[in-house]
Amino acid sequence: MLTDRQLLILHAIVDDYIRSAEPVGSRSISKREDITFSPATIRNDMADLEELGFLEKPHSSAGRIPSQKGYRYYVDHMLMPHDLTDDEQADMRTIFSDRMQEIEQVIQQSARLLSNMTSYISIVLGPEMFEARLRSIQIIPLAKGSAILILVTDTGHVENQTIQLPESIDASDIERVVNILNDRLMGVPLFKLRQKLNTEVSKVMRAHVTNYEQVLQSLQTSLTTERPEKVFYSGKTNLLSQPEFRDVDKVRMLLNMLEEDQMMQQILRAPHQGIQVKIGQENNLEAFDSCSMITATYSIGGKHMGTIGILGPTRMEYRRVIGVVDSVSKDLTKLLTNLYQER
């Protein structure tokens, strides 16, 4: 196992490197207030730490930098996540107290808050729609032959799309359709909509609505189109301020990866309790090799909704970021639960 001195040195190196982004030498460590050993002693321990895989050398005459394993150890065993400052808490309250918002806005605001507080990229995976239940369905005629279909879920999510209707249909027909749909589909999980439509609704419609086939057809296409969850980002430009991303090609690779919505969803979807920290290659994505991701989940009344987090360089201020992600996810959960949970 590591000696106390080795721990102290490892801690110091990670801290210093996170601050400066420069390889850390034995001399500069020895000058720290909390270190009382000579550079030579430190060098010996550094050599040991390197052998154990906690440190690496960019080249033979440079200082050391933490390896992935080093960061991991730092995060798992040395980290005292630190609370938000008063200013930060005030910021957060301001944003979360402005209540009149679309749910998507709330989520985007949270993302913006995260990126502002951390100066890294924030990532938010939108609420999972899969299990959400239908709360209300509306059809608003627009032009002849077209209308807007609006779905509202019990989680407060509103979705709309234009649909085609037979030109012959009239207002009272539409009203009847809407009534039938609300009557039969209220409370049905979105993923079961299609099935219910075919079984229950279809029969009733035949009895009450002229031209019901075309309407049904339209509804079917609309209701079964995939509702991909969205991934929101904020602060992408923050990346450009990080010294490890002076290289335009690296930036491009990373930003391109972020635009692969499917890939990102897959990575983010994995639900987990509390704070998850993925360092470097733990993400299993070449483009993220020199990045870490810190995520938490948010929920409504205990029901898992989505993921919120930070993407930054592996050389990240874990201490602060973990605190921030934790607070924001908890506050977001509280806010959403307040707004949308049935009591």
Added chain:
Amino acid sequence: MLTDRQLLILHAIVDDYIRSAEPVGSRSISKREDITFSPATIRNDMADLEELGFLEKPHSSAGRIPSQKGYRYYVDHMLMPHDLTDDEQADMRTIFSDRMQEIEQVIQQSARLLSNMTSYISIVLGPEMFEARLRSIQIIPLAKGSAILILVTDTGHVENQTIQLPESIDASDIERVVNILNDRLMGVPLFKLRQKLNTEVSKVMRAHVTNYEQVLQSLQTSLTTERPEKVFYSGKTNLLSQPEFRDVDKVRMLLNMLEEDQMMQQILRAPHQGIQVKIGQENNLEAFDSCSMITATYSIGGKHMGTIGILGPTRMEYRRVIGVVDSVSKDLTKLLTNLYQER
């Protein structure tokens, strides 16, 4: 005025520079098939063109590059915008034929299409809500004390936000409120909603709804919150492939500017007919000094809706881009008119 030969040379230089991003020398010009003069002759004309302000030299022993005035002349007098290839037209039809979409999706798709076709950044200013008229208003109760307010405009735009309601209110009250609102506010331009609410609606509500003050209050805050138009971008990462943006700081400055929504709206709002080309400093924005912007407007049934365009380096393929922006804006107008105009 410019001689024919000078025109030819200017044209050749701009073309070459747009292709290569390298200063163009007299020798390489003389090798072109359409040029029959010797390098020396060309040098003389280049010197003249420089004196007249159409060209500039990065330094004394480099070739020439077009100045802003040079690009302007090129765009105004030498450009034959060119039609889309069959492939491009096919792409466009595919995207625009998929009809079941939210209006915002249509617009975002258009943006994506533009950036894909041009490899520059596309910019779309969302539909102007100011004059849109209310088509329908719905209130969907969610939890005790909160509900979702949904507005639909005649342009097919759907907006939703959560509102607070007095806990005592019941379903039939809400139904009455919704009926009153639809009855009195249908067809009212959004910017007049507040006023109408105070005059007409308030009286009627008093007569029919218990607790109407609180409801009215909630509606007022909701209906009068500003509805800022959104600016959509697509292809921001394309920027990073352009040689003039190898410099991370330049990229950062530009991307930061794009996030200034207000500023961008102001720039984009200015309505205009046909295609507008703004070159370099004509944008009056330092961050855009080395960029050009090509914009067109889109409309629904002749009613101005928003702006769509491309942002790229001044060294831009004007010929192609102008054609693309023109086609996309026209097709978008056609599609939206089809979907949303009352006939």
Added chain:
DNA sequence: TTTAGCACTCGTTCATGTTGAGTGCTAACA
């Protein structure tokens, strides 16, 4: 009016030398 010739300019590239931060090893010390 056009072009060939030539001296000149200036950024780019490459080889070379210098500097200094940092290491590893050895030997002395507590």
Added chain:
DNA sequence: TGTTAGCACTCAACATGAACGAGTGCTAAA
């Protein structure tokens, strides 16, 4: 036996300067 001082060695970063070559402007000839 653990700690430290001393010293030779390594290597990226930086500076210097020579060679190169793309391109120019000017002059004089065609």
